[in-house]
Amino acid sequence: MKMDVLGSKYVRTRKKHQCMGCLRVFEKGHKMHVAVCVDDRIMRTYLCRTCDILIKTDKDEIFVDPCEGYYHEGCTREYLIDKGIIK
Numbered sequence: 626m627k628m629d630v631l632g633s634k635y636v637r638t639r640k641k642h643q644c645m646g647c648l649r650v651f652e653k654g655h656k657m658h659v660a661v662c663v664d665d666r667i668m669r670t671y672l673c674r675t676c677d678i679l680i681k682t683d684k685d686e687i688f689v690d691p692c693e694g695y696y697h698e699g700c701t702r703e704y705l706i707d708k709g710i711i712k
């Protein structure tokens with residue numbers, strides 16, 4: 626099943642959010658990319674800048690779940706740990 630994205634933008638967060646890609650938790654006041662998606666309900670997913678950039682560049686095929694066709698929770702985490710970008 627593929628989720629429809631209704632819209633996405635950068636926001637400065639007003640409370641803490643977990644990044645869907647690397648699963649790090651960011652305190653309020655960070656700039657994060659938020660996407661509003663619909664599958665059977667409306668969801669907001671947050672991505673930190675690192676993950677947002679990573680996902681938008683040529684690494685696409687690594688992070689998309691081949692069965693589902695969209696990014697899943699923690700999709701960038703292993704890659705970032707591998708590269709020593711996060712712990």
Ligand SMILES: [Zn+2]
Binds near residue numbers: 646
């Ligand atoms: Zn992230």
